[in-house]
Amino acid sequence: MPARTTPNRQPVRAALAGWFGTAIEYYDFAIYGLAASLLFPQIFFPAADPVVGTLISLSSFGVGYVARPFGALLFGHLGDRLGRKAILVTTLMMMGIATTAIGLLPSYGQIGIAAPVLLVVARIVQGVSLGGESSGAVLLTVEHAEKHRRGLFGGILNTGTAVGTILANAAFLLVAQMPEDDLMAWGWRIPFLLSVLLVVVGLGIRLKLRESPEFAGVKVTGSVSRLPLVDVLRRCGGTVVLVTLATVGAGIVFTVASVYVLTYARSTLGIGTSTMLGVLLPALVVVVIGAPLYGRLADRVGVRTVFAATAASMIVLPFVWFPLVGTGSYGLMLLGFALLFAGYSGNFAMFPVFFSQAFPVSLRFSGMAIGFTVGTIAGNAFAPAVSASLLESTGSWVGVAAYMAGASAVSLVAGLLLREAPAEAPSADAVVSGTPAA
Numbered sequence: 001m002p003a004r005t006t007p008n009r010q011p012v013r014a015a016l017a018g019w020f021g022t023a024i025e026y027y028d029f030a031i032y033g034l035a036a037s038l039l040f041p042q043i044f045f046p047a048a049d050p051v052v053g054t055l056i057s058l059s060s061f062g063v064g065y066v067a068r069p070f071g072a073l074l075f076g077h078l079g080d081r082l083g084r085k086a087i088l089v090t091t092l093m094m095m096g097i098a099t100t101a102i103g104l105l106p107s108y109g110q111i112g113i114a115a116p117v118l119l120v121v122a123r124i125v126q127g128v129s130l131g132g133e134s135s136g137a138v139l140l141t142v143e144h145a146e147k148h149r150r151g152l153f154g155g156i157l158n159t160g161t162a163v164g165t166i167l168a169n170a171a172f173l174l175v176a177q178m179p180e181d182d183l184m185a186w187g188w189r190i191p192f193l194l195s196v197l198l199v200v201v202g203l204g205i206r207l208k209l210r211e212s213p214e215f216a217g218v219k220v221t222g223s224v225s226r227l228p229l230v231d232v233l234r235r236c237g238g239t240v241v242l243v244t245l246a247t248v249g250a251g252i253v254f255t256v257a258s259v260y261v262l263t264y265a266r267s268t269l270g271i272g273t274s275t276m277l278g279v280l281l282p283a284l285v286v287v288v289i290g291a292p293l294y295g296r297l298a299d300r301v302g303v304r305t306v307f308a309a310t311a312a313s314m315i316v317l318p319f320v321w322f323p324l325v326g327t328g329s330y331g332l333m334l335l336g337f338a339l340l341f342a343g344y345s346g347n348f349a350m351f352p353v354f355f356s357q358a359f360p361v362s363l364r365f366s367g368m369a370i371g372f373t374v375g376t377i378a379g380n381a382f383a384p385a386v387s388a389s390l391l392e393s394t395g396s397w398v399g400v401a402a403y404m405a406g407a408s409a410v411s412l413v414a415g416l417l418l419r420e421a422p423a424e425a426p427s428a429d430a431v432v433s434g435t436p437a438a
Helices: 002-038 050-082 084-104 114-144 147-175 180-187 189-193 195-207 213-220 228-269 273-301 303-316 318-326 330-349 351-356 361-381 383-394 398-417
Strands: none
Touching: 002 050, 002 084, 002 114, 002 147, 002 189, 002 195, 002 228, 002 383, 050 084, 050 114, 050 228, 050 361, 050 383, 084 114, 084 189, 084 195, 114 147, 114 213, 114 351, 114 361, 147 189, 147 273, 147 330, 147 351, 180 189, 189 195, 213 361, 228 273, 228 303, 228 318, 228 330, 228 351, 228 361, 228 383, 228 398, 273 303, 273 330, 303 318, 303 330, 303 351, 303 398, 318 330, 318 398, 330 351, 351 361, 361 383, 383 398
16 A cells, blocks of 8 residues: 555655755855845955945855856756756755855954855855756656646745745844844854754755656666766757746846845935845745746646746836835835736746756756756846946946846747757656656
């Protein structure tokens, strides 16, 4: 009896493992973004001109994204050669170690230039980890799910990004209540060190999970690629480019709205960090609720349809969001964030299924990792710094909104051109029952 029921539990276990790991990874990534925007200019990057210090600190946020391709190349190759599960355990451990190290680092005032150097090294490890984690969590979830429920499971998985961001913002909102001297001396370390507890729980879940059934099917049929990085670029190079372009819109919209907005609100609108976090946190609930609903809708009307509609909405919504935030009214600001995240959540919820189905199973990890990671660099990586520069040069939010809208238009076109890969291997259902746990 257990042998018959256990496989049916695997989709839920896989979704939980992917979701929890994604939440942890984005918690770790988000707390760095928040610290880089609010605290690290004084702690690690002191400069005579505060604007210069802030720009350098925000650029260190982007370094993590620059490191992601190395993780994508390495773990994408290993994921298509060895399997999904082992890679996800490794990436989660790497992220936990790097984030904990940041929480223990001495400041610039204590050890001088070595402090920002070590900070950047830890940030690079975070980036390498996330380069493999993002695609691996997607594949482990989607490849375990039944095809008619993959939109739903993919949507649930991507709520982990919002939950991780909410937890990161909540942690910083709590420590922000501390006296400034205590906050700058040691309070900022607390959100980073809390990551240890989350990683332990996440590892416990992932270690009990089986290998992806679709990848197990590829192994049984002997279809595993010897050089997946070479093969994916040779056979699916155009698809990699389209996935890259399809990613940038949602990445820029979310990063501007969750990271850069804190700097913008404080320096331009005179709105305190605690106030803005108090708006951002409840607005992120829209993503948590919206992503599964959009996923369910995609299972009925098609993934491409939902992706295209929500990408189109993100072309318009930045021009609504900025004026509402500019009012300074809590209710209107919350409405602006809710509207923007309603469009973003539907677009981002499509990533797992839409992008994974564009590649054959044997090359899927490499293809998704490269395409999604390069797209994230083009989108998320320097969005805060680009936004700050646009505001500085134009003196208006309109330039930043146009930046968000233009990226969303690019993603819309790329999504319309993306196609599902033809079937490559026999159904995993025929072989998974005889496949041992990884």
